[in-house]
Amino acid sequence: MNDGIDPAFFNQVAQIAHFSATYALTLTAMLFTKLQSKHRWLVVFGLIVAYACFHEGWYDPHFENAATRGSDVEDWCFLVAGSVAAEIAAALKFGVALYKSKGVKLER
Numbered sequence: 001m002n003d004g005i006d007p008a009f010f011n012q013v014a015q016i017a018h019f020s021a022t023y024a025l026t027l028t029a030m031l032f033t034k035l036q037s038k039h040r041w042l043v044v045f046g047l048i049v050a051y052a053c054f055h056e057g058w059y060d061p062h063f064e065n066a067a068t069r070g071s072d073v074e075d076w077c078f079l080v081a082g083s084v085a086a087e088i089a090a091a092l093k094f095g096v097a098l099y100k101s102k103g104v105k106l107e108r
């Protein structure tokens, strides 16, 4: 059946979307949450990893469209990689203080 979808191209777009979504979620959470503690990065990262496990481990196997379904392991890796990249970006921007005892206040 030719459904008009090139699987390789679709997968590239999907992985950009996976990476970008968790990058945006993680960076936004790191910038705007008021959880001022050294554990904030871990809470944010843990929620993203938990979401990735739920989505790729349960949701997609049950509900993802068969025509576009790729590797859930690959999808999971790009979801987690986006979050890791955002944590690194936050650390580079705000320094290691963001990850130390009291964190930093990001108020203006």
Ligand SMILES: [Ca+2]
Binding pocket: 056, 060, 064, 070, 071, 072, 075
């Ligand atoms: Ca998937």
